[in-house]
Amino acid sequence: MDKTRRDFLKIAGLSALGLGAKPAADAFAQSAQGPKIAPIPEALKAKRWAMVVNLKKFKESGPDALQACVDACHTIHNVPKFDNPKDEVKWIWTESLAHALPNEEHHFLEEFVKEQMKGLPILVLCNHCDNPPCVRVCPTQATFRRLDGVVMMDYHRCIGCRYCMAGCPFGARSLNWRDPRPFIKTKLNREYPTRTRGVVEKCNFCDERLAKGLKPACVEACKNKEIIFGDLEDPKSEVRELLRANFAVRRKPQLGTQPQVYYIV
């Protein structure tokens, strides 16, 4: 009797140890092998997705084009609209040039914006950094970087600690400070999940559309090629051609996060 009890305890103890070791071993194993992804034949594929925002084109198209991009994104992703700025959730929005690129600010920038940009603001969104600090700080891997460069959010794993919001140098992330569902003012898109209160969300480069072979909603909303989306690793891609032909800047490149949204001024 005594012997069997001792044996039982031994096995129980070892099993408990094994249970504890499993997630730890998994954590290291994952980084070595990389996740397994089922192939989707119709999906758009790239080695590294990137976006080029052409401010010259937006100058030609005017403020309605900017708003069209914001509306397309927020409608398709069921982004709530709060009257109170404190609760605000946004994926893509406009900022003045001086606020979007604070390092480029100078006393006469306003004159330039007035003369050369018709006083227009510029679009800002998640930069899908190559070296994303939000992914580095997340304690649950609820935000992660896909192999093709898209920085993703898992709304079902996020604990709402908001460390990623502190880590992001671009203010690209929003928490659902309260239940967002009553504040979805646009027609509900049943193809994309709504979120619960207490989780963080942000631009996802329309991964759900890429999987169906479609370009991001903001890109599609652009009638005049104001935003171009493509594979940065493909020398023949449109984004690479634009970067070859034009001088482009990124937001806060000095921080080493390697933003993948480029602006042609």
Place this chain on the structure above:
Amino acid sequence: MFENALRGSKGYWAWIILLLLVLGAGFANYLRQWVFGLGITGMSRDVSWGLYIGQFTFLVGVAASAVMLVLPYYLHDYKVFGKITILGEFVAIAAVTMCLSFIIVDLGRPDRAFNVLLYPSPNSVLFWDMIVLNGYLFLNLLVGWTVLGCEQRGAPPPKWIKPFIYLSIPWAISIHTVTAFLYAGLPGRGFWLTAIMAPRFLGSAFASGPSLLILLSFLLRRTTTFDPGREAIQALAKIVTYAMVVSCFFVACELFTVYYSQVPEHVSHFTYLFSGLHGKSGMVPLWWGVIIMGLLATILLIIPQTRNSDTILPIACALAFASLWIEKGIQLVVVGFIPNPMETVTQYAPTLPEMSITLGVWALGALILTLLYKVAVAVREQEPAGMSH
């Protein structure tokens, strides 16, 4: 041993009931937050951490400061701290419990808190903070309870506890270093991006924790028969003095680098503190309060006549504690977000439910501390005469 906490005077029970009421009010407001979401607080998209995380940060320091008693007593056999060391360890237990509670009340999805264990992420500093905080809670519970239990039986502490005591010393340093690294490793937050963050945290911790302990010692002396001894209090006062001087020096180092280099991302946060930014100046009076109270406390502590005075020392300690509480418990976290990444200013003020929840967590800490101190004092009162170690 715990039965001692269930016997007490009318005043003792009145205090317990008061704490339970505050705790209950906090809990009721927490239920409201649970249903409504964190929108019930003053936090916003721009200032996404507030009072909760501030209090957490401050209390990690209070918890870590137990090392200022453990180290002299156990490592250097400084016998003056014989009676007071357990008080420091019990403060650590209460403070770490409050830290963990503040983390939980700050989560948007507290029901998923265990995801941190299910998906361990060694690249997140928060993951390591969870490990060191829980480890420190365990160490202090183990050491404090074991040593006090032996004392009650009139026996010396067992040999096996020594390694845990020694381990708790570097562990205390680790909890506050890791907590500083939560902030000091973020590329886009100029206010926090400074290598002196961890040393600064430790400096202010070793001032705020021991000054709280001095105040508690005076309180115990007045309300119970327990007296940690004048010499112990004076030794603690010297620790607070050095820690305050070091803290002031570290802040001065920070200010030099920021203002001599004049790098805008770093200057703008301090401008917001000193005089306001873009016409918004919500933190200015508090910041000057921090400076005045901190300097006054430091002066009162440096001058031997005032430090030795039983009436002025508690005042100096209260000033030091209040100054560091505002600096670390509110401003350090909030001002990191002001201005925001777009260099615009969104201000922050906690809401009433948020303050009630915060008070509730403090009441929880005070309750734990009261029960633990009640046990400790009772054990000391029963102690056979002439028995000390």
